[in-house]
Amino acid sequence: MTNSITVKNLTKRFEFSVKDPKAGWLKNLFAPTKNQVTAVDNISFSVACGERVAFIGPNGAGKSTTIKMLTGILFPTSGEMSVLGLDPSTDRKKLAYKIGTVFGQRSQLLPNLPLTDSLEFFGVMYDMSDALIKERIAELVEIFDLKEFVNQPVRKLSLGQRMRGELAASLMHRPEIVFLDEPTIGLDVVAKKALRDLLLRINKTQGTTIFLTSHDVGDIETLCERTIVVNHGQIIKDLPTNELTKTFVNEKYIDLMAKETFESFPNLPTGLRYAEQGKDKLTIAVDLKKLNVQAALKQLLDLFEVEDINVYNTELEAVIRHIYEKAKI
Amino acid sequence: MRELRLGRKIIGTLIKNSAYNPQRIILDFFALVARCGILLFLYKCVYNWKGSNINNTSYQVIAWSIFLYFIVSIMRPRDITDAIAQDVKTGSIEMILNKPIHYLSYRFYTTIGTGLYSFFILAPLGFLAMALTLGIPSTMTTHAFVLTCTIVGFLCIALSLIVHALLGVLAFWMEDITPVYWIVDKFVMVLGGSYLPVAFFPPVMYQMAIWSPFGAMQFITHTVYDSWAAKAWNMIGIQLFWTLLFGLTLLIVFRKAKERISVNGG
Numbered sequence: 001m002t003n004s005i006t007v008k009n010l011t012k013r014f015e016f017s018v019k020d021p022k023a024g025w026l027k028n029l030f031a032p033t034k035n036q037v038t039a040v041d042n043i044s045f046s047v048a049c050g051e052r053v054a055f056i057g058p059n060g061a062g063k064s065t066t067i068k069m070l071t072g073i074l075f076p077t078s079g080e081m082s083v084l085g086l087d088p089s090t091d092r093k094k095l096a097y098k099i100g101t102v103f104g105q106r107s108q109l110l111p112n113l114p115l116t117d118s119l120e121f122f123g124v125m126y127d128m129s130d131a132l133i134k135e136r137i138a139e140l141v142e143i144f145d146l147k148e149f150v151n152q153p154v155r156k157l158s159l160g161q162r163m164r165g166e167l168a169a170s171l172m173h174r175p176e177i178v179f180l181d182e183p184t185i186g187l188d189v190v191a192k193k194a195l196r197d198l199l200l201r202i203n204k205t206q207g208t209t210i211f212l213t214s215h216d217v218g219d220i221e222t223l224c225e226r227t228i229v230v231n232h233g234q235i236i237k238d239l240p241t242n243e244l245t246k247t248f249v250n251e252k253y254i255d256l257m258a259k260e261t262f263e264s265f266p267n268l269p270t271g272l273r274y275a276e277q278g279k280d281k282l283t284i285a286v287d288l289k290k291l292n293v294q295a296a297l298k299q300l301l302d303l304f305e306v307e308d309i310n311v312y313n314t315e316l317e318a319v320i321r322h323i324y325e326k327a328k329i
Numbered sequence: 330m331r332e333l334r335l336g337r338k339i340i341g342t343l344i345k346n347s348a349y350n351p352q353r354i355i356l357d358f359f360a361l362v363a364r365c366g367i368l369l370f371l372y373k374c375v376y377n378w379k380g381s382n383i384n385n386t387s388y389q390v391i392a393w394s395i396f397l398y399f400i401v402s403i404m405r406p407r408d409i410t411d412a413i414a415q416d417v418k419t420g421s422i423e424m425i426l427n428k429p430i431h432y433l434s435y436r437f438y439t440t441i442g443t444g445l446y447s448f449f450i451l452a453p454l455g456f457l458a459m460a461l462t463l464g465i466p467s468t469m470t471t472h473a474f475v476l477t478c479t480i481v482g483f484l485c486i487a488l489s490l491i492v493h494a495l496l497g498v499l500a501f502w503m504e505d506i507t508p509v510y511w512i513v514d515k516f517v518m519v520l521g522g523s524y525l526p527v528a529f530f531p532p533v534m535y536q537m538a539i540w541s542p543f544g545a546m547q548f549i550t551h552t553v554y555d556s557w558a559a560k561a562w563n564m565i566g567i568q569l570f571w572t573l574l575f576g577l578t579l580l581i582v583f584r585k586a587k588e589r590i591s592v593n594g595g
Contacts, residue, residue, distance in 0.1 A: 014591050071427040075588055096429040108424050112346045124338040125428055127331055153349070 003082075004177055004209045005047040005070060010079035012040040012065050012233075039065040041233035042079070049176070052203055052210040054224035054241065058324040062233040063213040067179050070211070071101055084176055097126060100170035104182035107162065108169055111155040115146065115165045118154065119172055126173035133172075140168040144198060160191025167198060177209040178202075184216050196222050217317040229323055236323065244320075245313050250288040256300060257281055257308040269299050335430060336438045343442025344449075357403055357447040361455065365399040368524065386528040386554070390466050393553045396459050398523045400452050401482060401549050404444035406489035409436055410510050413497025422590065433583060436497075437490055466553055473558035477565060481548050484568040489517075489546045491575045498579065501586035513543070521547025528554060539564070542571040 017032035040062040047053050057063050068074040070083055072092030081088060086095045109118040116137060123133030141147055144164045149157055154165065163183065170178060178199070184192045200223060202208045214220060220227060220241060227244055229237040239247060253275060256262075261279045268274065268284070271291030276283035282304065286296045293311060300306075314322075347353055369392050376388040383391075413436055416422040425432045468474060496513060499506045518524065520538040527538055527550055538544030545568045551557055 016591075068423060073423045073426045074590055092426070093429050096427055099427070101427050103424065106421055106424050110342065110346060112349050113342065117342055117345070121338060121342055124335055125430055127429070 002049050003046045004049045004084055006082045008044050008080040009042050010081055011042050011077045013038050013077045038233050043235050050207040052224045054220040054227045055213045057230035061230045064181055067181055071179055098176050100175035100178040102166050102170050102180045102183045104185040109154045109165055112153055114151045116150050118169055122169050122172040144168045160187055180212040182214050184219055221316050251314050252286045253312050254284045255310040256304055256306045259305040259307045339438035340442035344446045347446035354447045361399055368395050384528055389463050390553050391526045392463055394526045394550045397549045398547055401485050403448050403451055404486055406486050407493050409440040409490055410493040410497040414500035414506055417500040468553050473561050474552055477561045478552055485546055485549050488572045491579055495579045498582050498586050501589045516543040517546050520544040522550040545571045
């Protein structure tokens with residue numbers, strides 16, 4: 001399988017002036033003290049064609065900076081990168097024809113005009129013929145179910161409708177890769193699901209590579225088969241999404257449903273702790289480094305009278321929180 | 330060819346956008362009537378008081394000169410400064426930088442597209458109102474005026490766009506570009522002949538108006554004077570010189586500015 005993205009030793013440093021209160025205004029104006037922040041620190045990775053990759057990390061980890069370097073917006077301080085065989089910093093315009101971008105916190109649509117105008121506008125921008133633009137708009141209206149609002153001014157659309165429009169606009173020219181920076185931010189659960197389904201659909205039917213950053217665990221879980229975790233500009237982990245839990249958290253949870261009610265909550269043996277205490281239900285966290293599930297169950301059944309038991313893994317959200325918190329220390 | 334098609338599309342789309350939102354044209358209409366109307370009224374009072382000719386120039390010519398200044402202003406080329414500064418400050422510039430279009434071209438087209446609707450409606454209306462109330466000065470029927478008016482008008486807008494874009498690009502280095510914008514704007518206003526027509530300028534100031542880029546941004550105000558026929562091509566040459574010089578400077582500065590882009594992430 002060929003790579004659509006290859007990154008080698010990529011680094012981006014931002015330099016900014018800091019006002020020195022002790023220095024005079026002349027020095028602050030003409031020779032200010034410079035501070036440097038390394039947003040991306042010598043990272044290397046590659047993404048295969050058609051892959052769905054989540055690029056996650058806490059705020060300030062370097063996710064957006066990386067995406068913006070890969071899309072040609074920012075210039076790297078050092079390192080190499082290749083997106084679809086092109087260098088984003090020197091072939092920005094050529095690359096723009098091959099990639100699509102959705103930045104959840106910004107809109108690329110024309111607010112006062114109907115969505116069709118924005119789609120036509122992007123069609124022309126991507127040098128498509130008038131006939132092709134018409135054909136592609138009809139196709140996107142069908143795929144994204146835009147029919148009921150395609151003729152409404154964008155500013156009158158709901159956030160969910162607008163985001164569908166944003167995605168449609170970014171796919172107007174059939175890009176080979178879509179870069180998404182927090183695409184589901186602010187959306188309700190229904191709209192989130194609709195957007196994720198659409199992304200999966202274009203990945204499956206058109207083989208579009210998906211490179212996504214998000215703080216929404218649902219986006220990562222449902223959309224991405226692979227997750228790259230970054231922090232302080234460095235890659236902490238690069239692994240299949242379904243292995244995240246195993247790798248980062250050595251904990252399992254056991255729900256105990258009371259036969260009648262739980263009246264007392266005795267101290268638990270080493271390796272067990274109360275995650276939730278209720279009269280009808282208890283949730284116990286098991287530290288797998290100290291105790292296996294079988295031993296844990298045995299000890300818990302000696303302590304409590306239960307009617308039902310449920311054993312499950314940590315939710316991905318907790319895993320990610322755990323990674324971020326660990327990274328802070 | 331592609332660039333032209335794209336420019337046509339952007340301008341066409343924005344004209345349509347303006348048509349959907351009539352508030353802007355209403356605002357432009359009242360701004361024109363208030364600013365230009367008040368000035369014309371004041372100069373009328375001055376002429377009534379001083380006589381029909383001041384500095385060998387009739388009220389009719391002065392009025393048309395002021396009117397041409399304001400009619401070019403309706404295109405609002407100055408707005409490009411704020412648009413670029415906002416794009417830089419908010420980071421919205423990234424939405425254009427990942428598209429197959431040069432950011433500056435995009436901003437030029439959008440500024441023209443936004444102002445053109447008001448211009449197309451208000452310029453003929455204003456022209457008609459001026460012609461009916463004051464008549465058309467003989468200088469505006471000469472070959473020199475007819476031949477050069479469009480060229481000078483086009484260069485006024487091109488130079489204004491370029492200089493104001495350059496001010497906007499300064500936002501990459503400066504937190505607040507308002508003071509610089511304000512100084513340039515006032516220079517253009519004074520040397521362009523908006524409040525004080527160029528015919529009344531003292532010789533030094535007149536030379537400044539001719540040779541500085543601030544004056545060149547509003548050479549349209551010179552086209553109605555008797556002296557225009559003799560100076561037209563020289564002044565077009567000056568406008569061309571400033572347009573090329575600032576155009577080149579803008580490209581170089583923007584190339585440097587792109588390296589300073591920083592974006593807020595999640």
